[in-house]
Amino acid sequence: MINVTKAYLGNKNKFKAYVDRIYNTGWLTNHGPLVTALEQRLKDYLGVRNIILTNNGTIALQIAYRALGVTGSAITTPFSFVATTSSLQWEGIRPIFADIDPETWNLDPNQIERHIEPDTSAIVATHVFGNPCDVERIEQLARQHNLKVIYDGAHAFATCYQGRSVYNWGDISTLSFHATKLFHTIEGGAIVTNDDDLAERVRLLCNFGIVDTDQIEGIGINAKLNEFSAAMGMCVLDDIELILECRAEIGQRYARRLGEHFDLQKPQPESQGNFSYFPVALADEQQLLRSRAQLNEIGINPRRYFYPSLDTLDYLQPQAPQPRSRALSRKVLCLPIYPGLPRKVQEQVMQTLIQESIHSTQSNRILFRPLVEAFGLLSGDQSPASECKRIS
Structure with a gap:
């Protein structure tokens, strides 16, 4: 694995x-x-x-x-x-x-x-x-x-x-x-x-x-x-400089491909990171679980970090709920990143996540169309893309 x-x-x-x-x-x-x-x-x-x-x-x-x-x-x-x-x-x-x-x-x-x-x-x-x-x-x-x-x-x-x-x-x-x-x-x-x-x-x-x-x-x-x-x-x-260089190469590759499809952590201004991890925020927890399961099937094991949000732990109650942390913790997945990680594996990770994201988007459009039609928002032969644009 x-x-x-x-x-x-x-x-x-x-x-x-x-x-x-x-x-x-x-x-x-x-x-x-x-x-x-x-x-x-x-x-x-x-x-x-x-x-x-x-x-x-x-x-x-x-x-x-x-x-x-x-x-x-x-x-x-x-x-x-x-x-x-x-x-x-x-x-x-x-x-x-x-x-x-x-x-x-x-x-x-x-x-x-x-x-x-x-x-x-x-x-x-x-x-x-x-x-x-x-x-x-x-x-x-x-x-x-x-x-x-x-x-x-x-x-x-x-x-x-x-x-x-x-x-x-x-x-x-x-x-x-x-x-x-x-x-x-x-x-x-x-x-x-x-x-x-x-x-x-x-x-x-x-x-x-x-x-x-x-x-x-x-x-x-x-x-x-x-x-x-x-x-x-x-x-x-x-070997620390080699380690950092290898991690940066993988992290930058992930960022170029996945940044078009997912929310990534925004770097603090005036900072230089280390690619100690590569976290991706997926659309929701369901997409995370599906993506993880698909990657597990091909021998790749990403991790949920950090889940659950610590304000939900029983031994720390009572606590005021922290909604941003709770929402983020349900959808962040950390991807494999380390020196020697095969390029083929990196490609499999990115392709799996992107395909699942595209599939989820298409499925949501199909499910959403009857609701849109029920409210009379469609006319003629509008495409799904224009439907979403019009609704937004």
Whole structure:
């Protein structure tokens, strides 16, 4: 089955050489030399001041809330992976959903202010599919209401806004280096901040609050990345430009063909994306389910992201319904995109989606014609195309 993504494994001989080093030193975890080296390389590559590696992206979010002292409630997006919200609830912070921008699919700054409550202490926004949020508007709102800003940047590796990594905005950005991501460490994640004091607090929280062998400063947890994961990260980072180039080639091909038939996510102005995913908004959920079934029949497995809309989850109720997110979540399908995806498969994906869209449109016209005729809107030998034009 061709899945929506495929983990990039890099050069096997390079990985084995790193593993040999691990065997030689016997240093497996606890801030080993490969973890230290990878942090430095990522800091340089991303152009950020501090990056702290973690063992997954979800715990990176939890530590971010702790480090910033987030309590009470936080304004967040309903259109994201569940961890964005479940991590808040897990930490005893009440998620309050604000709806999304209908074009960028990110948290809509115009919706944030109306949902702020007396106990709200933070905004938790996601750069959805790597598309940067409106970081300047969010920063303005945060200053006005004395709120912390955390960005879930799980999809945004190598994404730039105004020529810089999008991780340079907000108090903290969190990353996921899960095997499905374009840059990965098998399992892993990271926290980015340009505040040195905050970075030191994060490091303590990631290591049980241990300052040194004789001193523990406050509560912490184990969030450290191991050396084997760092070895994989070193190998993948060696090829990151090739990975980005291959993804861009596929994504641009999809966009040229499918943009004529479907709604696509609108890029944030002044941004450079990474094609970490390629989402398509189909006409409705029925078309999505039909298209997915047809692709499954030929061995291609696209994924629904993000479904369901998080404001519908039982354990988060009561919540005010967020209609844009709910509508979008029912019709977005993410298509296969990764280095090495055969051109033939790309063509099959596009052809299947386009044919289903055309078939659905024709079927709707046939079903709609008796209704039009019943109201006496047709005369003579008008074509279906002119019928639709006249009705609109």
